[in-house]
Structure formats: C-alpha cells, structure tokens
Amino acid sequence: MRRIAVILVVAVLAAFGCMATHQMKRVGAAAGASRKLEAGAAIAVLVPANGRYENKVYSGSGQATAQSLVAAFAQHAEPVDPINARDCNDAQQKAAEKNYAYLICPTILHWEDRATEWSGISDKIEVRIQLRDARSGSVVDTVIIAGQSKWASFGGDHPQELLAKPFDRYAVSLY
Numbered sequence: 001m002r003r004i005a006v007i008l009v010v011a012v013l014a015a016f017g018c019m020a021t022h023q024m025k026r027v028g029a030a031a032g033a034s035r036k037l038e039a040g041a042a043i044a045v046l047v048p049a050n051g052r053y054e055n056k057v058y059s060g061s062g063q064a065t066a067q068s069l070v071a072a073f074a075q076h077a078e079p080v081d082p083i084n085a086r087d088c089n090d091a092q093q094k095a096a097e098k099n100y101a102y103l104i105c106p107t108i109l110h111w112e113d114r115a116t117e118w119s120g121i122s123d124k125i126e127v128r129i130q131l132r133d134a135r136s137g138s139v140v141d142t143v144i145i146a147g148q149s150k151w152a153s154f155g156g157d158h159p160q161e162l163l164a165k166p167f168d169r170y171a172v173s174l175y
C-alpha cells in the first residue's frame with residue numbers, strides 16, 4: 001500500500017513538472033473588465049523590439065511574438081497583419097491610414113531561454129500587450145502575460161512556445 005502511495009506521489013509531481021504555466025493580468029483602467037471587440041474587424045499587430053535577458057538579445061523574438069498574436073486573433077478578425085513601426089504611436093498612425101479597427105502593441109518585458117533539460121531552470125517570458133482603437137488611439141485594454149516552461153524537459157523547448165496558449169486565451173476573452 002505504501003509503495004502505491006509513493007508511486008502515485010511521484011507520478012503527480014512528474015505530471016506537474018511537465019506543464020508550462022501562464023498568467024494573465026489586466027492592468028490600469030482595464031483591470032476590471034475590457035469591452036468586447038467587433039468580430040471580424042481588421043487588426044494590425046506591431047512587431048515589437050526583440051526580447052532580452054541580461055545582456056543577451058534574442059534575435060527573432062519580436063517577430064515570433066507578433067506572429068503568435070496574429071495567429072491568435074486571426075480566429076476572430078480579418079485581416080490580422082503584422083506592422084513594422086518605430087513605436088506604438090507610429091504604428092497607430094499607420095494602422096489608422098490603412099483603416100484597421102484595432103492595433104495591438106506588444107512589448108517584450110522578459111525573454112529568457114534556458115537549457116532547461118540539463119540546468120533545471122525554466123524558460124520565462126513576460127509580454128505587455130496594449131490594445132488600441134486604431135482610429136482614435138484610445139487604449140481599449142492592457143494586459144501582462146507571463147509564462148514559464150516546464151522544468152522536466154528533454155530539450156528543444158523555447159520561450160516562443162509559451163506564447164500561443166495565453167495569446168489564444170486573451171483573444172477569446174475579448175470577443
């Protein structure tokens with residue numbers, strides 16, 4: 001009986017060690033509830049600056065973040081396009097000129113790619129997403145999404161793999 005209990009405890013711990021975790025926190029005026037978006041309305045997604053951890057810049061992380069947001073929102077809107085700009089204000093002007101209804105401005109706050117399989121240190125991400133009305137520039141919603149990879153890894157995991165699920169959940173919450 002004791003042996004079965006030990007096996008059960010080990011199995012539960014192993015299962016939880018194999019799961020990535022995600023958190024989504026609304027901030028600012030949006031901390032209560034956000035308004036619903038118009039289904040099918042066109043969305044532009046700013047390609048953010050690449051993420052970094054300490055002195056290391058992760059090339060392509062900004063593009064990966066934008067593409068994950070495009071994929072998440074494409075289930076609800078048409079078209080959803082990445083847009084290159086200096087900053088969110090410049091992107092908002094470009095989005096308004098091209099008649100997008102909304103603009104998503106992500107900012108990578110933390111991007112940490114670790115060799116989890118041998119170090120036991122998880123990959124981590126934190127992305128702030130500001131959603132704006134593209135025509136007026138007013139902020140519709142702001143969230144911070146954080147994720148941490150599983151620590152039981154057999155290699156090949158990367159921070160960008162932590163983006164799809166929470167971005168999908170965020171998009172669903174807006175429609």
